Amino acid sequence: MTRTYPRRARLAFGLATGVAAQLAAVGLLLASAWLIVRAAEQPPVLYLMVAIVSVRFFGISRSVLRYVERLATHDVALADAVERRVETYVDLDRAAPGGLGDLRRGDLVSRVVADVARLQDRLLRLRLPWWVGLAATLVVVAVVAAIDLRSGFVIAAGVLVCGTALRRVVSSVGARRSGRAEAQGRLSAEVAASAVASRELVAFGAAGQAGAKARTATDDAESAQSGGASVAGLGSAIVLTIAGATVAVLAAWSSGPDPVLIGVVLLAPIALIEPWDGWSEAERLRPEVTAAGERLAALAALPNPVSDPADPRPLPESYDLVVDAAVVGWDGPVTAPVSFKVAEGDAVAVTGPSGVGKSTLAYALLRLLPTWTGTVLLGGTPTTELAASDVRRRIGYLGQDDVVFDTSVRENLRIADPQADDDRLRDALASAGLLAAVDAMPRGLDTPVGEHGGRLSGGERQRLCLARLLLADHRVLVLDEPTEHLDAPTAEALMDDVLALAGPGGRSLVVVTHSPSVLARFDTVVALSRVDP
Structure with missing residues (x-):
């Protein structure tokens, strides 16, 4: 309630000042017309003082009112845009574990961001x-009708024809030539995919094919951009044609107002070109704004992989983890029922052939995905009776290729806890076995790690992700192929530090791996198998 009322009040104020600014622009032109015609009769100058002052008043007030209108309406639009961005982020966070349809990485960054910005144009x-x-048009029609009724009807007819033509012609043509956001999204997706896979593309001789796809996407984006310009030109042509025709009809059919007012009547349609151009631009944008709203609505409608209970139970203090006859899979059951227990401070390895659902089981432990059958209990409480966010506060996940951002070591760590001081950062790095390496870097915690952690070795990159996970203070750590892409000595050293986290009073570990050398270090190994067909 407190958010809605101020918004409506600001919007009403902005609308009122916008109308006043538009009327000031119209008044400036019409008052100038009257002043020129009347001055040609060479009356005493005092007869012209009201018109002279009016021209000055309209000229100054137009700029002031337009500024105030922009201030009020943009305040509302930007506040709405902030809320929309938050809602979109929540939708992405909610739906991402289950997949985001056909959105690719570059497409997601470009199109979704552009769609949120485009919705700001709706207002x-x-x-x-x-x-x-x-x-403003209704006021002008009323003023002209008061001067000469027939002229008022002529201008009203011109307004009706212009509004209808813009609404039907410009909007429909724009709908056929829209698609700029989709084209830019495809271009961003192709460029991002080529950049990420550039080494592989060159190694396998596929760089030419990737370049051809990027050039095609560029041509599509250019075509969409030029299509928008041609629609804008069509709208301007319609406005100028109807305004000129209205002036011609007024000159021929008006019933003969006072000669001093002839300039006012004939220039009235010209004064309306500015608001009509606003209608033209609005109709050019309508297909794009509508399409952006539909795409964001489709994003919001993506199914929720997991749903929180209506009345979640409190997060238990204990962090014993029990998996009881759980069956997991994306589109259907994949694993045979699996059961195991991870007591506080224990370490358990999970293995199985490729495609058996090892990573899917890890997602189910964090309640990113549901189990088809069976139960996962945390501290004796089924995770389905807990809020998913509470489960993830207690259980953390380190994937095979976790994101490392192109910033400093410090800022990569603080993603887990923005308020962490240097002592806590160094403790996390020490637990992950990376402190000595960071201290040896020229800038220490402020050392840039490069795009995707490219300035770090594979082991350092994995340890940085582990330190970030530790900083979040999860009590149960699920590590998915932590030694993947690492040489044997580096993998062994990493596992030494990982296993040192377990033990009485320490963290519980669930390590998903197919590496025999890693499996050999665990007393408890859970082997997954496929569900019977």
Whole structure:
């Protein structure tokens, strides 16, 4: 309630000042027309003082009112955009574990961001121009009708024809030529995919094919951009044609107002070109804004992989983890029922052939995905009776290729806890076996790690991700192939530090691996198998 009322009040104030600014622009032109015609009669200068002052007033107030209108309406639009960004992030966070449909990495960054920004135009460049233009137009029609009724009807007819033509022609043509966001999304996706896989593309001689796809995407983006310009030109042509025709009809059919007012009547349609151009631009953008809203609505409608209970139970203090006859899989059951227990401080390895569902089981432990059958208990409480966010506070996950951001060691760690001081950062690095290496770097914690951690070795990169996980203070750590892509000595040293985290009063470990050397270090090994067909 406290958010809605101020928004409506600010929007109403902005709309009112927008109408006043538009009327000031119209008044400036019409008052100038009257002043020129009347001055040609060479009356005493005092007869012209009101018109002279009016021209000055309209000229100054137009700029002031336009600034105030922009201030009020953009305040509302930007506040709405912030809320929309948060809602979109929540939708992405909720739906990502289950997949985001056909969105690729570059497409996600480009199109979703562009769609959220485009929805901001729904108020500023779609609705407000129509509201302001209609209000100002009605006032102009009423003023002209008071001067000469027939002229008022002529201008009203011109307004009706212009509004209808713009709404039907520009909007429909724009819908056929829209697709700029999709084209830019495809271009970003192709460029991002080529950049990420550049080494492999060159190694296998596929760089030419990737370049051809990128060039095709570039041509599509250029075509979409030029299509938008041609629609804008069409709208301007319609506005100018109807305004000119209205002036011609006024000159031929008006019933003969006072000669001093002839300039006012004939220039009235010209004064309406500015609001009509606003309508034209609004209709050009309408297909893009509508499409952006539909795509974000489709994102919001993606199924929720897991649902929180209506009344979640409190997170238990104990962090014993029990898996009881659980069956997991994405589109259907994949694993045969599996059961095991990880007591506080214990370490358990999970293995099995490729595609058997090892990583899927890890997701189910964090309640990112549901189990098809069976139960996962945390501290004696089924995780389905806990809020998913609470489960993830207690259970942390380190994947095979966790994201390392192109920033410093410090900022990569603080993703887990933005308030962590240097002592806590160094403790986490020490537990992950990376402190000595960081201290040896030229800038220590402030050392840039490069894109995707490219300035770090494979082992250092994995240890940095582990330190970030430890900083979040999870009590149960699920590590998915932690030694993947590492040479034997580095993998062994990493596992030494990982296993040192377990023990009485320490962390519980669930390590997913197919490495025989890693499996040999665990007393408890759980072997997954496929469900019977």
